[in-house]
Amino acid sequence: MEPIHACESLDEVRANIDRIDAQLVDLIAERGAYVTQAAQFKKSADGVKAPARVNAVIAKVRGLAETSHADPDLVEAVWRTMIEHFTKAEMKDFKRR
Numbered sequence: 001m002e003p004i005h006a007c008e009s010l011d012e013v014r015a016n017i018d019r020i021d022a023q024l025v026d027l028i029a030e031r032g033a034y035v036t037q038a039a040q041f042k043k044s045a046d047g048v049k050a051p052a053r054v055n056a057v058i059a060k061v062r063g064l065a066e067t068s069h070a071d072p073d074l075v076e077a078v079w080r081t082m083i084e085h086f087t088k089a090e091m092k093d094f095k096r097r
């Protein structure tokens with residue numbers, strides 16, 4: 001994590017939030033592009049859902065959140081929303097094959 005800069009105005013706070021939001025959106029798009037590629041390596045609908053992998057990812061990001069002093073419950077909720085969305089798209093790709 002970048003060192004946190006003590007801001008001197010609300011504009012400066014919001015400029016930092018906007019900068020971080022742009023990075024997050026970019027990273028979500030990059031993650032989604034890799035998830036899209038996963039369908040081609042899967043052999044079944046259960047494989048697309050991969051619940052054991054989902055549990056491993058959630059455990060990993062909760063641990064990362066604790067290290068970074070982020071709220072693990074918030075991080076888990078964000079990741080579950082992302083994974084559910086991406087897995088639906090992956091399932092569509094899988095069924096189209």
Ligand SMILES: C=C(O[C@@H]1C=C(C(=O)O)C=C[C@H]1O)C(=O)O
Pocket residue numbers: 034035038047048049050051053054057082083086087090
């Ligand atoms: C990308 C995969 O497929 C799905 C998406 C996942 C994710 O977004 O992390 C994890 C498991 C699957 O639900 C995978 O199996 O790794």
